[in-house]
Amino acid sequence: MIPDNNTSTLPGLYIHVPFCVTKCPYCNFYSVTDRSAIPSWINALRREMNWYKGEFEHFDTVYLGGGTPSVLSPNELAAVLDGAYEAFTISGDCEVTIEANPGDIDEDFLSFLRDTPVNRVNLGVQSFDDAVLAYLGRRHDSEDCRTSINLLRNSGYDNIGLDLIYAVPGQSMKSWKVTLEEALRWKPEHLSCYELTLETGTPMGRRFADGDVELPGEDERYDFFMTTSERLEKDGYIHYEVSNFARRETFRSRHNMKYWNHVTYLGLGPSAHSFSGNRRWWNHASVERYISDLEHNRRPLEERESLTDKDLRLERVFLGLRTIDGIDGNDPALFDPPANNILQQCLADGLLEHRAGRIVPTRRGLALADQLAVLL
C-alpha cells in the first residue's frame, strides 16, 4: 500500500519525449523541434523497453516527460503507453503522469486521454502574466492556461499539477503574486514553483553570460522563495520539496519522490537517466544516435557510473535536505564528524530541526539546501 505521503520504494518508469514545437530559450532539457522522427523514435523506444524486460519487476509510477509529451498524437501516445504496459508489470494503483503544454490539449485529446491509464496531468503554465510568458518565449498565453485547466477539470481530472516560474528578469513581486493567486483559485493538487535557472548552453544562458540578461539578486530571489512558500502554506499546501507543493500529502508527486529518496528508476528515451542500487546510467542526448543504436541492437548508453558509499552518502544528504522528510538523524555515517558543530548551529539557528528522529530543513533551510549539503 502507498503511504499517506505518496512515497513508495517500488521502481518508477520515466519516458523522455524529446520533441517540442518550439524551443524555450531558458530550457535545458534535451528536445528537438523536428517531429518527423517520432515514428522511428517510438519503434526505438519499444526496442529499448524490451532491453529491460524482466529486469524491473513492478513499476508503481510512469512519467511521460520531455520535451513536450503533449505534441504526440493520440495514436502515438497510445503506442508508447501500450509498449510500456506490454513490456513491464505496472501496478494497478500506478501514478501515471503526462506533462502537457497549455494549448496543446483540446476536448478530443482529453477524451482520448481519459481512456488511457494516465491519471495525472502536469501543465506547464509557467505564469499567468502574458508579459512573463512572452519573455520566456512560450507559445501559449494565460488564456490558453485557463482553457486547459477548465478542460481538464471538466473531463474529470482530479490530479492536476501546475508548473510556475519566478525570478524572471523584469518580473515584479506583484506580478508573481498575481500568478500565485490565480493558481490558487484553480486549487490544483500539485504546484511546482521554480526559480528561473539559466544554464550555460541555452540561448538565455548565453545572453546571461554575455551580460545581456540580469537576474534578480540573492535577496530578491530569497523573497520570491519565502513569499511563495508562506502564501501556499497559508492555503494548506505542503511545501514538501524545494520547488514542490502538494495540496495534501497524498498529492505529492510519487514519481519525483523516487529521485530524492534514492529509489530505483528506469529512464527511457534520449538523454534519460536511470538509477538502481549504486548504479546510474544515461542515454545519448541525440534522437539520431538513440534510434540508430537501437536499430543496431545496441543500448544507447552515453555513460554509466558506479556510486561509491561516499557518493551515495553525499547524495542522500543533499537530496534528503531538499525535502521536508530530511535525513536520518540517527545515522552518524551520514555526516562528516567535524560537521557536528555546524549541525548544532543550524539547529540553533532554525535552518534545521529534529522531527521524528529525522533532521529536517525548515523553510529557510530549504532555501539553503545546497549550502547545508556542502557543510554537513
Added chain:
Amino acid sequence: MDSIRNFSIIAHIDHGKSTLADRMIQLAGLTNSRTFRDQILDTMDIERERGITIKSQAITLPYRAQDGGTYYLNLIDTPGHVDFSYEVSRSLASCEGVVLLVDAAQGVQAQTLANLYLAMEHDLEIIPVINKIDLPAADTERVMEQIENELGLDPFGSILCSAKEGTGVPDIMEAIVQRIPPPRGDAGKPLSALIFDAQYDAFRGTVVFCRVFDGIMKAGQAVRFMHNDTVYRVEEVGRFSLVREKKEQLEAGDVGYLIAGIKNVADVSVGDTITDDHRPCAAPLPGFKEAKPVVFASIYPIASDDYEELVVALEKYKLNDASFTYQKDSSVALGQGFRCGFLGLLHLDIVQERLEREYDLSIILSVPSVRYRFILKNGETVYIENPAHYPESMSIEKAEEPYIRATMMFPEQYLGAVMKLCIDRRGENSHINYPSPERVELQFELPLSSVIYDFYDSLKSLTQGYGSFDYDIIDYRESDLVLLDILVNGEKVDALSQIVNRAVARERALNTCERLKEEIPRQMFKIAIQGAVGGEIIARTTISAFRKDVTAKCYGGDITRKRKLLEKQKKGKKRMKMVGSVSIPQSAFVSVLKSDKG
C-alpha cells in the same frame, strides 16, 4: 698571493649586479653561451624571479690581464636587501675591494649608500661603475655628479658599462686587477679564516664558504670554529669554478670552500673564525654577531593532516638557512604549528614562498610580530614575540619595543609625504641631509613593529618608486602596549592576536576586521568580527548571512552533475580553516598579514 683579487659587487636591487656577474663569468671563459643560463649566481628560482640575491656565493674567475699576468679574481656575491645586511658585512670583510654599481637612470639609492658605508668601514678599494648606459633614460652626467657629491668618490675613476650588452666589462676586470690591492696575509702564521656563507649539500653535508687571512687549511687538519667552539676534521678544501674544484690547500689570501662532515648549516655561524685546533690564532677575527631573527610569525598547515609534511619541510628548509629559526607552537584556532623567526619581512616572504612552492604545502602565517621586552613587577625581564605568551597585564611594570634608525633617500619633492608617513608610523628624532640639491637623505627613529608590514611599499608608492630604504636596529624604548584579540562569532582566533601600541590599537583592529570581512565568504550565519583589548570591544564588523543557495530543479538527470558540483565545493571548504562554525579561507589570514599598518 699577488695574483689574487678578492672583491664584491654592491648595488641597489635591480641595478644590474647579477647581469654584470654573468658577464664576468662569461669573459673568464667559465661558460660558453650554450650552457649559459642568465644570472648564474642567483641559483634559486625565487631569486631569479624577484631579481634579488638571497644567499651569497663565491666564484673564482681566472683572468689574463693586459700586463700579461694571469690573475684569480674571487667574486664574492652579496645579498641585496636590508634584511641581510649582516651577511653583506661578512662578505665585505672577506674582500679587499668592491665594484659599486650605480644605475645610470636611477642614480644613487639609500641601499647604495648603506653598502658603500659598509665597504668604507672595511677600508675597501671602491670602483664606481655606472651601469645601464644603454638605457634611453640614462643620465651619466647626473650620476657622475652624485658619485662625487653624495658618495664623495672621484667620478673620473668611474667606469661606464652596459652589463646587458657587455660593454665596459673588460675595463672593470682590468680595474679590479690594477686598483684593488692583492690580499695581505702570512701563510706561515696560525690559521685564521672567516666564514661568510654555508650551504647544504645532500651528499657532503655542509659546505662552508670562507676567506683565509693567515695560515693554511688542508684535508686532514683539525680545525676549530672559534665562536661555536666546535672541532672538525677537514675532508676537502677547494675553490669555486661553476662547480666545486678540489684543491690541495687553501692559504692566506684565498677564498674557497671547506667540507668537514658538518651535518647542519645551523652548526655553522656566518662571521665565525676557523683556526687550527692545535695551533690556534691569538684571537678570532673581529665583527662576529649572531644573526638574530627580528620578525616572528607562526606557520600552520591549512589541513591538520599536513602537519607531518610541514615538519619535514621545515627540517629540510632549515638545512640551508641558518638564520631561520622555528619551534613548536599550537593555536586553538589553527592547531599544531611552528613559531618561526625571520631576519625581516622579505625573509619571511621568501620562506613562505619556498615552503609552498618547493614542498607543495598550503600554509597559514599568523600576523608577524617583533620581539617585545617586558619588565615585570617581580623584577624579571621577559622577551615576548608571541601574542599567546603575552604576560598578565597586572604583572607588567614596563613594556618596551625595539626601535630602528631608518635611512631613506628620495627626490626632494616627496619630503612632505614621507615625513608624514614616518610620523604616522610613530617616527621620532628626524634628521635631514641634502647630499645634493634635489635629493634628501631622511633619517627617522621608528618602532620596528611599524615598518615590518608595508612600510617599504608605502614609501615606494609615495615616492613613485624613487624612494629607497635601509635600517639598523638601535634600542628598546618604552611603549604603551596592549594585546589585541580578534573574535569571530565570539571565538578568539588566536592566530590573529597582535601586540600593538595602544595609540594604534583601534585603527589596527578596524583594519583587521575590514580585511576579514572582505575575505571571508558569506556563510549561512551572520558572522560577527570583533577586535577586543582586554575584554573591551573596540572594533566590529558583520558579514551578513547567505540566504538562498539551492538548485531549483533536481531530477533524474541533474543528480550526478549536482553531486560533482557539491564535491568540488566540499573540497574547497576543506581548504578553509574552521573556527567554530565559520570557514575562514587562507586568503583572510594572508590579507591581515599584508595590509596592516603599525
